[in-house]
Amino acid sequence: MIELLNVRKNIGRKEILKGVNLTVEKKEVMVIVGPSGSGKSTLLRCVNRLTEITSGDIRINKVSIKDLDPISLRRIVGMVFQSPVMFEGSVRENITYGLRFSENDINTWETAEELAREVGIEHLLEEDANKLSGGEQQRVAIARTLALKPEILLLDEPTASLDPESAKKIENLVLNLVRSRELTVLWVTHDAEQAKRVGDRVAVLKDGRIVAIEEPKKIVWGEIYVR
Numbered sequence: 071m072i073e074l075l076n077v078r079k080n081i082g083r084k085e086i087l088k089g090v091n092l093t094v095e096k097k098e099v100m101v102i103v104g105p106s107g108s109g110k111s112t113l114l115r116c117v118n119r120l121t122e123i124t125s126g127d128i129r130i131n132k133v134s135i136k137d138l139d140p141i142s143l144r145r146i147v148g149m150v151f152q153s154p155v156m157f158e159g160s161v162r163e164n165i166t167y168g169l170r171f172s173e174n175d176i177n178t179w180e181t182a183e184e185l186a187r188e189v190g191i192e193h194l195l196e197e198d199a200n201k202l203s204g205g206e207q208q209r210v211a212i213a214r215t216l217a218l219k220p221e222i223l224l225l226d227e228p229t230a231s232l233d234p235e236s237a238k239k240i241e242n243l244v245l246n247l248v249r250s251r252e253l254t255v256l257w258v259t260h261d262a263e264q265a266k267r268v269g270d271r272v273a274v275l276k277d278g279r280i281v282a283i284e285e286p287k288k289i290v291w292g293e294i295y296v297r
C-alpha cells in the first residue's frame with residue numbers, strides 16, 4: 071500500500087534520509103523508531119508531501135505521490151501530530167474543519183456527532199476546543215483527521231505530550247480505530263514498550279537509514295537508542 075523506494079531527502083547541505091526502502095502492507099501498523107534526529111518525522115512528512123523528497127519515489131497503491139495533487143493525497147493520507155493544533159471555535163467546528171473543502175454533500179452536523187462518539191468526546195461538542203485537556207484535544211485532532219476518511223494514517227508521536235494515563239487511553243483509541251477502519255499506519259514513537267504493543271512490524275531508522283525491519287519481538291531493543 072505504501073512503498074518508499076530509495077528515498078533521499080536533503081535539507082540544505084545535510085542529507086537527512088539516505089536511501090530509505092520500506093514497504094507497508096495494507097492494514098499493517100508499521101512503527102518507526104530510532105534515535106532523536108535520525109529522520110523519523112522527516113520520513114513521515116515526505117509521505118504526505120508536507121516536504122518534498124530529493125530523489126527516489128514514494129508510491130501509494132502503486133501510484134507515485136508526485137502524480138497526486140497534495141489535496142487528493144491528504145484525503146488518502148491523514149496525519150496526527152504530537153501536539154494537537156486547535157483552531158479557534160468549538161469542538162464541533164474543529165472536527166468538521168476539513169469537510170468545508172469537501173466536494174460531496176455531507177451532513178456535517180451528523181458527521182461531527184458520529185466522529186465525536188467514535189473518539190469519546192460527544193459530551194464536549196459545543197465546548198471551546200482551546201479549553202480542553204491535552205488528551206481531549208488529541209481526540210479532536212484524531213476525529214478531524216478521520217473526517218476525511220483516510221486509508222492511511224501517519225502518527226508522529228501522538229501520545230508523547232500526554233501524561234501516562236491519557237497516553238495509554240489515546241494509544242488504545244488509535245489502535246481500535248485502526249482496526250475498525252482498517253487503516254494502514256506509519257507510527258513514529260520513541261517509546262519501545264508502545265512500539266511492542268502497537269506494531270505489526272518495527273522499522274529502525276538510524277542516521278537516515280533503515281537498519282532493521284522486524285516483528286517487535288525480533289528487535290534488539292537495547293541497541294536502538296544508542297547513537
Ligand SMILES: Nc1ncnc2c1ncn2[C@@H]1O[C@H](COP(=O)(O)OP(=O)(O)OP(=O)(O)O)[C@@H](O)[C@H]1O
Nearest residue numbers: 081082086104105106107108109110111112113260
Ligand atoms: N526544516 C529543517 N531545517 C533544517 N534541519 C532540519 C529541518 N527539519 C529537520 N531537520 C534536521 O533533520 C534531522 C532529522 O530530523 P527529524 O525531526 O526528522 O528527526 P526525528 O528522528 O524525528 O527526531 P526526534 O525523535 O527528535 O523528533 C535533524 O538533524 C534535524 O535537525
